[in-house]
Amino acid sequence: MERKEFRDLASPEEAHAAIDSLSLEGGLERVSLENARGRVLAARLDAELDVPGFDRASLDGYALRAADTFGADEADPARLEVVGEVHAGEEPDVSLEDGQAAEISTGAVMPSGADAMVPVERTDVDDDTGDVLIRTSVAPGDNVMFAGADVAAGERALGPGTTITPRDIGLLSALGIDEVPVRAPPKVGIVSTGDELVRPGGDVASERGEIYDVNSYTIAAGVEDAGGEAVLYPHAGDEQDEMERILREAATECDLVLSSGSTSASAVDVIYRVIEEQGELLLHGVSVKPGKPMLVGRLDDSAYVGLPGYPVSAMMVFRTFVAPAIREAAGLPEPKAATVSGTMAREERYGEGRMRLLPVGLVEDSDGETLVYPVDKGSGATTSLAEADGVVEVGPETDYLEAGESVTVRLFSPDVRPPTLLGVGEDDPTLNRLLDRLENPRYLSVGSRPGVRRFREGVPDVAVVAGPLDRDLEADELGRWNREWGLIVQAGNPHELDGLGDLVDRDLKFVNRTTDSGLRSSLEATLDELAADRDESASELREAIDGFELGLRAYESPARTVIAGDADVALGLRETADRLDLGFVPVGEQPVRILATPDRTSKTGVRELEGVLDGDLEDV
């Protein structure tokens, strides 16, 4: 079998058109009224009965013949004989003649012979005779809701395509309808391949390079967000037979099959073969970055789209090309809230000649304007997902987006809320607990130095800096605390370490933090002092420490290396040692400072953080 080669990449418009040409509709189904909320009505519903179904008293009072009240007023009431009473939910057992009235309650059936009613407030009872005195005159129909006056049998009640909200459920209830025909959600099968993928909850063997499968659940959630029903198929690994069987099964059972991560040659071969034997390939390759390897075709009666493997790329291509088609098939137009406008926080250059899907984060500036900043940690990084709120489409003819330029952001889902506070900098356990108290913060623990750099660029609201600050920073300090740092060792300090000197002098395996971290800065400063005391060069001291150059990114990572037995000593915090039941050799204290961009201090999220910092940090 030869692999089909496409000389030209399709345009994004052609990709949209190809997906639109596929039928994703899920058909019809009937659901009970209790399960109808949010569903899309498949057919018009007309009223099959009158509401109310009878002439109904609107108030408590007396049913009567209007003609008997003509001329009556406060001074000269009409006197009527009371011949019975009617309550709500009862069949009237009286029938009125001229000069008669019946006591009636709100919602009760008007007795025959009556054509109007008078509220109790406009009446008196003659205690001697039991007659009622009517102190007003009424016209036929007054205070009566006639049968069908609310909804008449045969009237159009709800049209096809109505998304059923609580108020529509009210109308359906009134009509006695307890089951409605709705569109079935498009059934979307998700097939992910790759020998290295393990489903969350399973054990990954890192030594074999196994990783958790990110796309399956992410895309499944995206499918359901768009109104589809997601079906996860088991991993096929890279075995061709198994994969072919699963693809064919998904095509039989679903309206749309999505595959992702099928980048291995054997997986691509299987997909091509199945499509060629049982379907049609509409396009292979789209002129968009990322997403170039996107496939669109048909498998039996099912539509098929192949997504890129990297999570952020897969999400962006799904959001841009696939989600709108699922929404269309589900009859659920995209909510307005799924798209927001903002201005670019900084310039971004392109000029690649194809459409670019740019993952972006959002932050509000001091005026409540939405700033849009590109998130670029490499599409292989899953943390980009947590940092990105949506995607900006940049046309192929656009060479650059200027800072301050208006852009439209498609949020990854309508539920995505831009953060109330954007912080960057050092990672710290006290900070983590402070963040837990805020409404909806985003914190990027890039380390103190990169935090300061990003802070200077003007995007984040606050920077968190631990240890010495190289240069002056134009910032308002919102608060600070001290943290004790030192050497983390096995419980009981089996090597009997005293301090930094032991690290230099003895044969111990050490694990450091990355140079980005404030902890590393304090360690280096203290080593410099030690070198000066000993009259040696700082670089000699560093070289004498086995593992000094190997830095880990987060404050707990070195300690975890000690627990794993891969190192004897780790750089870390007393708090970490205590939490993980490890030994601790104190070396120093360092401040952790929260610095705010001066013109963002009145922003709600920043004020909220300041409020938390003003509390007792010991309690945090």
Next chain:
Amino acid sequence: MERKEFRDLASPEEAHAAIDSLSLEGGLERVSLENARGRVLAARLDAELDVPGFDRASLDGYALRAADTFGADEADPARLEVVGEVHAGEEPDVSLEDGQAAEISTGAVMPSGADAMVPVERTDVDDDTGDVLIRTSVAPGDNVMFAGADVAAGERALGPGTTITPRDIGLLSALGIDEVPVRAPPKVGIVSTGDELVRPGGDVASERGEIYDVNSYTIAAGVEDAGGEAVLYPHAGDEQDEMERILREAATECDLVLSSGSTSASAVDVIYRVIEEQGELLLHGVSVKPGKPMLVGRLDDSAYVGLPGYPVSAMMVFRTFVAPAIREAAGLPEPKAATVSGTMAREERYGEGRMRLLPVGLVEDSDGETLVYPVDKGSGATTSLAEADGVVEVGPETDYLEAGESVTVRLFSPDVRPPTLLGVGEDDPTLNRLLDRLENPRYLSVGSRPGVRRFREGVPDVAVVAGPLDRDLEADELGRWNREWGLIVQAGNPHELDGLGDLVDRDLKFVNRTTDSGLRSSLEATLDELAADRDESASELREAIDGFELGLRAYESPARTVIAGDADVALGLRETADRLDLGFVPVGEQPVRILATPDRTSKTGVRELEGVLDGDLEDV
């Protein structure tokens, strides 16, 4: 037992405070990742492992020691011995020494001894020796993603209170987390009482004044919209013991109990007794219209709120006072889209000294501005529900809202979409089918005359007028069709009617349409002609027709009366007679005209309607 009387009504602020003082929280639960979308995280989740869990090749190419490439370039490549290969999902079975390289695929584990990799594009293979020629120099770490570089063990991943969206599911997947602690939705029990209520799907005995229960399902849907879990309790009727048992059961099982429609004296008595014995009444009566009879209290450990009985009132009070408290307890802040701004389409007067909850509908004007119009069909009308999009709070100090004044509308639910087209006027079967083809229309079948009146007031986009038009109307006619009208009789025309003359001359029971309808106008005009022909007065002719004054609201209602055997002859359309298999005696034809407000003709919904009208109406 005495009934507690409250002399003063609570202010709306006190009502909010009373509900806020109750605890509605539903506790915690654990859900699988597949069911986590839209749920609210109950605790912070930290990374328990490094992502990636190993040093990972970022590209296809060769793993090597960076030092071996120093100085290499296109002209002078470095030659390395290839000692093995590593694929994704495999444990490396090689270890590199100086001068060695291993073939490696994207995502594979870097073999020990290697500290960088070179992409295949920058290499050549010497076919004779099998050695690889490296045409570039790299630094340690190049093209390698180190373990923990994406997420490091111990890092804060997601904070408490996060509403889980697809991108968060991506991050959780990457961390291998397949189950998350989330807030349980507040459990809200709904108890509705009233002997006259029947659940939808059951049979209503209209002769006894039974009606379908509207509030139970409507409020249940509202509860779920706000993030709660609704539990419907069986109807208790008005029997005190049964009702008490159900109230106590709901209080035991739920975080909040809502009752509605408990307007009968006995129901109120039971609620008071149960609250006094097992709880606390916080307030009775709120200074708001509608909603004055609202109750707030505690039943055992459950919160309790009593809602008004009429559906629109119940919805408005629920939306204003209860839904925000449920959202708060669920941790789901109200989406921005649940509130819209607009301008009043016409003046509205108050001056009642208490807060008014005004049910309103929305329509876009020619400039895309949202016009807000009050919906006032009496709170007993369930059709108000279908016409109302939300509620405007009018403060007690406000005497009137001016036309053009800005108001804030709380939509009944975030899913409510204002209609794309607002039409008013005659009801007609062809029109109903036309409406089915539009995106999201709202049509109020108030009849031709009231339609014209509303059209003149400037709120609707189009009016649909059947029969003669009294006065000139400034409007663009978008389209028209003719309909044949006449007398509908039993199949086979058993009374052998010929035309209108028989109605006047013979002893037949007739059923008419309301005077609002164009059908009635045509009937009256034709009778006037008959009177002139016979040289009689029109009023004599009308009086001679038994049932002439009784008019029904919808075009099918009179025909249904004939089917029910309650009349011999009905005013109606040939299409109705055909559809219902009845006999038809033609009398005349009348035009149905669709008229648009001139400055709304460019509105999308109006253009869409015009497009449908331009098609072949026979096919509709």
